[in-house]
Amino acid sequence: MNDILQRLTETIEVRKSAAPESSYVAKLFSKGDDAILKKVIEEAGEVLLATKDGDKQHMVYEVADLWFHCMVLLAQHGLSAQDVLNELARREGVSGVVEKAGRPKD
Numbered sequence: 326m327n328d329i330l331q332r333l334t335e336t337i338e339v340r341k342s343a344a345p346e347s348s349y350v351a352k353l354f355s356k357g358d359d360a361i362l363k364k365v366i367e368e369a370g371e372v373l374l375a376t377k378d379g380d381k382q383h384m385v386y387e388v389a390d391l392w393f394h395c396m397v398l399l400a401q402h403g404l405s406a407q408d409v410l411n412e413l414a415r416r417e418g419v420s421g422v423v424e425k426a427g428r429p430k431d
Contacts, residue, residue, distance in 0.1 A: 330406040333393070337400045353397055361401055364394045 340350035353361050368391040375383040396406055 330396075330410075333396060334400070334405045334407070337396055341400065350397060354401065358398075358401060361394065361398050365391070365398055368394050 337350055340348045341354050343351035345352040345355040353364065368387065371387040372384065372391050375387045399405055399408065
């Protein structure tokens with residue numbers, strides 16, 4: 326895993342047990358899934374707006390926020406960025422059409 330993703334994963338894990346008043350991440354964890362999901366949705370919308378504005382630096386800033394909050398969501402469920410990277414590696418070289426057709430049906 327990329328060093329920054331590994332360090333961020335470790336920081337998020339440490340913050341899970343921190344006091345909510347001492348850490349933004351701890352506060353999110355204390356509020357549970359709904360608060361974390363709300364932040365993911367909010368950040369995804371901000372990525373879309375930044376993209377529509379055509380400001381590439383703003384877009385990068387907002388994607389960083391989105392990735393961060395997705396990492397918090399993953400940690401809430403006992404997963405990490407490494408799990409996502411493993412899935413991307415599994416899909417590497419596989420047609421998106423073929424990969425999607427091979428997924429379990431809901």
